[in-house]
Amino acid sequence: EVQLQESGPGLVKPSQSLSLTCSVTGYSITSNYWGWIRKFPGNKMEWIGHISYSGSTSYNPSLKSRISITRDTSKNQFFLQLNSVTTEDTATYYCARATEGIAFDYWGQGVMVTVS
Amino acid sequence: DIQMTQSPSLLSASVGDRVTINCKASQNINKYLNWYQQKLGEAPKLLIYNTNNLQTGIPSRFSGSGSGTDYTLTISSLQPEDFGTYFCFQHNSWPYTFGAGTKLELK
Numbered sequence: 001e002v003q004l005q006e007s008g009p010g011l012v013k014p015s016q017s018l019s020l021t022c023s024v025t026g027y028s029i030t031s032n033y034w035g036w037i038r039k040f041p042g043n044k045m046e047w048i049g050h051i052s053y054s055g056s057t058s059y060n061p062s063l064k065s066r067i068s069i070t071r072d073t074s075k076n077q078f079f080l081q082l083n084s085v086t087t088e089d090t091a092t093y094y095c096a097r098a099t100e101g102i103a104f105d106y107w108g109q110g111v112m113v114t115v116s
Numbered sequence: 117d118i119q120m121t122q123s124p125s126l127l128s129a130s131v132g133d134r135v136t137i138n139c140k141a142s143q144n145i146n147k148y149l150n151w152y153q154q155k156l157g158e159a160p161k162l163l164i165y166n167t168n169n170l171q172t173g174i175p176s177r178f179s180g181s182g183s184g185t186d187y188t189l190t191i192s193s194l195q196p197e198d199f200g201t202y203f204c205f206q207h208n209s210w211p212y213t214f215g216a217g218t219k220l221e222l223k
Contacts, residue, residue, distance in 0.1 A: 004159075045203065045214035060211040094160070102166065103150055103207035107159040 002027040004095050004108035012089075012115050018082040022095030022108060029053070029076055033098035036069065036080045038091040039110070046091075050098060051078055085115045118142050118206055122215030128223040133194045137218045139204035141185045148208035151180055151189045155200040163202075164189060194220075 008020035022034065035050030049059035051069045059067055063082070071078040082089060092112045096104040119142040129135050139149065147167040152160040162171045164180035167187060177192040191198055199222055204215035 043201070043217050045205075045217075047212040047214070058210065062211070096160075102162075103148075103205065103212070104160075105162045105165070105171065107161075109157070109159045 002097055002106040004097065004106060006093060006095050006108045006111040008093075008111055008113065010112060010114060012085055012113060014086055014115055015084055018080070018085050018089065018113055018115075020080045020093055020095075020111060020113070022078050022080075024076045024078070024097070027097065028073075029071055029078055030073055033100070034071070034078045035096050035098050035104060037094045037096060037104070037107075039094070040091045048080065048082075048093075087115050089113070090115045117211055118145060118209060118213050120204055120206055120213050120215040122204055122218055124218060125216065127218055127220045129194055129220065130223045131194050131196055135191045135194060135220065137189045137202055137204075137220075139182075139187045139189075139215045141187075141206055144184050145206045145208035147183060148206055149180070149182065149187045150205045150207065151178075152203050152205060153198075153200050154203070160203075 003025045005023045012018045031053050033050045033052050036048040039045045049069050051057050057069050066083045068081045092110040094107050094110045096107040098104050121140045123138050149167050151164040154160040163174050163178050167182050168180045179190045181188050201217050201219050203217040
């Protein structure tokens, strides 16, 4: 079964970079698409972006200038880097697998990140 | 961006009730609409994809319908394990967007 687990610091200072890792077991990240989503306090959710099986990326235009999604296929992990964070980036960050035509079908439990 | 208006935001119901949750898109999303369930501290779970396709392992009391801009999730007979938060998600066009969520609670 596909399992995803997010990890990273729970607290980041304003203006710094937020870096998260998604570790995937039970499925290779060289197939499908692998994305990041966040849920703000108050429950609004936002699609951040994703990386494909080939390594190509797609980003939410609202974040495009600040984000980078990369991967390490040897470790079956993919990563999110969000630069120049502000308090408005405080959220629970989820990683998820996307299947073409179906979108996000498996999610991690999420990691809460506070910018303060 | 496509705006997803989800209603109601809070729904109180009893075990055995039939409930419906709605999502309205600001433009046609061609049935690329998914429904997810989330319980506190858990990963979101895909229930329905592309309007009316039941994800593997999801009970048949869950169903979806709709077209164009209007979509509905129906739970035919609520079970105790169904209480939680539900949200819709459109993947017709980038950036993909979510509904604001419906909290389904025990009456």
